[in-house]
Amino acid sequence: MKYSYQYRDNSFSFDLNPSGTTWQALYNDQIVEVELIRAEAGQLDFLLDGKPVSAVVSIDRANRWVTVNGQTLLLEQSDPVRKKTLTSAKPTGQLIAPMPGQVRAVQVTEGELVKKGQTLVIVEAMKMEMKITAQFDGWVKMLSVQVGKTVERDQILGVIQESSDPA
Numbered sequence: 001m002k003y004s005y006q007y008r009d010n011s012f013s014f015d016l017n018p019s020g021t022t023w024q025a026l027y028n029d030q031i032v033e034v035e036l037i038r039a040e041a042g043q044l045d046f047l048l049d050g051k052p053v054s055a056v057v058s059i060d061r062a063n064r065w066v067t068v069n070g071q072t073l074l075l076e077q078s079d080p081v082r083k084k085t086l087t088s089a090k091p092t093g094q095l096i097a098p099m100p101g102q103v104r105a106v107q108v109t110e111g112e113l114v115k116k117g118q119t120l121v122i123v124e125a126m127k128m129e130m131k132i133t134a135q136f137d138g139w140v141k142m143l144s145v146q147v148g149k150t151v152e153r154d155q156i157l158g159v160i161q162e163s164s165d166p167a
Contacts, residue, residue: 002154005066005075017144017155024144026156031144093141093160095132097151101125106147112140114160121145121157138162 004013014027016034023034037052038045044055044066058065064075105122108114114134121132143158145151 001152003075005073015156018152019144019149026144029142029159031142093135093138093162095120095157095160097123097132097153097155097157098130099123099125100153101130101151103145103147103149103151103157104129106143106145108140108143110140110143114138114140120160123151123157132157134160136160136162 001016002013003016004011012027014025017024017026019033021035023036025032025034032049033047035047036044037047042057044053044057046053046055053068055066055068057067066073066075101123102125103121104124106120107122108118108120114120114137116134116136118134119131120134120140123130123132138160141159141161145157151157
């Protein structure tokens with residue numbers, strides 16, 4: 001799920017995707033693990049990359065006001081971009097799951113050079129296999145999936161950098 005948040009005069013966005021019993025948040029091409037410990041009566045306790053965090057959440061229609069360590073953020077869920085075709089990458093190089101399913105194969109590793117059209121990940125849903133392919137020549141900057149894991153529609157599976165030099 002894509003979210004955007006406002007802090008002072010700045011806007012930021014991130015993707016939050018389920019990964020087994022935890023969630024993965026992708027922010028600025030960095031993945032952090034989020035594990036929910038408690039969520040009740042406006043109080044959230046969770047681990048953020050293994051570090052405990054407590055937050056107070058207030059809900060006003062579509063807005064979520066989250067206060068952590070005295071700083072309040074306004075979270076708004078972004079409208080997901082739905083593609084009409086079954087392409088697997090946005091022009092930004094993000095590899096996107098076209099549907100919910102299970103990862104059957106990961107055919108590349110981080111740092112590997114790839115060619116346009118090369119199959120990178122295979123996702124299966126309802127006995128259909130979807131091949132997630134590179135949309136351009138480049139290298140695998142980040143992978144966030146493993147064989148056997150369940151993915152959600154529009155979940156980011158990885159990022160391809162349009163360059164032949166991974167440095």
